[in-house]
Amino acid sequence: MDILYFPKEEEEEKEFQGITKNCKELILSLPKVKGWRTPNLYLFQRFWCQPKEIQAIISAQTHFEAHDSDVIIATIPKSGTTWLKALVFAIVNRRRFDVNSIDHPLLRSNPHDLVPFLEYKVYADNQVPNLSNLDSPRLFASHVPYTSNCKVVCICRNPFDTFVSIWHFMTNIRPNNLGPFSLEEAFDMYCMGQVGYGPYWDHMLGYWKESLNSPQKVMFLKYEDLKEDVNLQVTRLAEFLGCLFSAQEKRDHVVEDITKLCSFQNMKNLEVNKDGKSILNFDNKGLFRKGEVGDWVNLLSEEMVERLSQIMDEKLAGTGLEFPNILKS
Numbered sequence: 001m002d003i004l005y006f007p008k009e010e011e012e013e014k015e016f017q018g019i020t021k022n023c024k025e026l027i028l029s030l031p032k033v034k035g036w037r038t039p040n041l042y043l044f045q046r047f048w049c050q051p052k053e054i055q056a057i058i059s060a061q062t063h064f065e066a067h068d069s070d071v072i073i074a075t076i077p078k079s080g081t082t083w084l085k086a087l088v089f090a091i092v093n094r095r096r097f098d099v100n101s102i103d104h105p106l107l108r109s110n111p112h113d114l115v116p117f118l119e120y121k122v123y124a125d126n127q128v129p130n131l132s133n134l135d136s137p138r139l140f141a142s143h144v145p146y147t148s149n150c151k152v153v154c155i156c157r158n159p160f161d162t163f164v165s166i167w168h169f170m171t172n173i174r175p176n177n178l179g180p181f182s183l184e185e186a187f188d189m190y191c192m193g194q195v196g197y198g199p200y201w202d203h204m205l206g207y208w209k210e211s212l213n214s215p216q217k218v219m220f221l222k223y224e225d226l227k228e229d230v231n232l233q234v235t236r237l238a239e240f241l242g243c244l245f246s247a248q249e250k251r252d253h254v255v256e257d258i259t260k261l262c263s264f265q266n267m268k269n270l271e272v273n274k275d276g277k278s279i280l281n282f283d284n285k286g287l288f289r290k291g292e293v294g295d296w297v298n299l300l301s302e303e304m305v306e307r308l309s310q311i312m313d314e315k316l317a318g319t320g321l322e323f324p325n326i327l328k329s
């Protein structure tokens with residue numbers, strides 16, 4: 001039988017491209033595990049990250065100065081980032097950009113271009129841009145738990161669907177050079193917290209606790225709640241962001257127009273989301289898969305569900321954070 005040759009070295013070289021000598025030294029001193037789409041993940045400031053992310057995170061932590069009026073959308077990957085970015089952009093800019101305009105930026109640009117990630121766009125590739133001339137409120141996003149003076153909107157999603165979403169996304173983009181990565185192996189790593197920006201529960205609970213301590217500063221949303229009643233959540237978001245809908249706007253159905261503009265079907269079918277690339281080399285179309293609650297039933301075995309349920313029960317016990325009815329989907 002032929003042995004498949006996987007030139008992993010090429011990927012290892014790529015993962016450190018553009019990383020400064022000092023940063024590389026730091027990264028190589030960190031604990032590491034196998035990566036999902038790069039050779040390794042490194043444990044940096046208690047979270048598992050890729051080298052390029054680590055360099056950009058350090059840069060953001062050094063250079064980013066939050067304004068009180070800024071808004072940061074903070075998420076763990078695959079929990080509804082794209083959707084939340086679209087909603088927040090449409091809400092805070094609705095006086096600048098009429099939601100029903102055929103020229104609305106969300107019809108031409110992917111939400112990741114309108115609300116850039118600090119670690120993938122703003123401070124990626126060693127750049128330190130001047131952000132002082134940007135219109136207020138400035139909108140940014142991050143997968144990292146930043147402590148910041150500005151408002152933060154966080155979204156999380158039940159871990160079953162989040163895992164399934166990451167799994168599909170990663171299997172599409174994982175380079176062949178890295179060799180096979182089975183569902184079982186990925187799930188095992190997920191359960192040990194070894195996934196980008198994981199452990200999942202620490203990320204989620206960090207923002208959850210912040211939202212309880214400082215509800216004026218941190219708003220915590222669940223993907224499932226958005227799916228259940230997105231108009232209600234858009235109204236709550238506007239209140240949190242200090243731009244309430246007026247009685248006239250309510251009569252004019254502005255809330256419903258925003259949710260329609262940002263709906264899965266609408267966004268998925270836009271040209272920019274069918275053909276564009278907004279984050280590194282990912283195709284935007286990979287950001288719009290099914291957009292459902294409960295898709296995990298199609299992938300996870302009974303044992304997997306039991307294992308992850310136990311982990312979540314243990315991690316979330318006494319925190320007040322729960323995902324009711326997820327297992328009955």
Ligand code: PAP
Pocket residue numbers: 075076077078079080081082083161164165166168262263264265267287288289290291292295
């Ligand atoms: P990211 O971390 O790469 O930015 P993120 O947007 O957080 O990804 O999550 C992608 C998930 O949100 C996908 O879920 P799925 O794999 O279970 O289908 C994607 O389909 C879903 N999604 C994207 N846009 C929307 C939307 N407008 N409404 C509902 N779900 C959406």
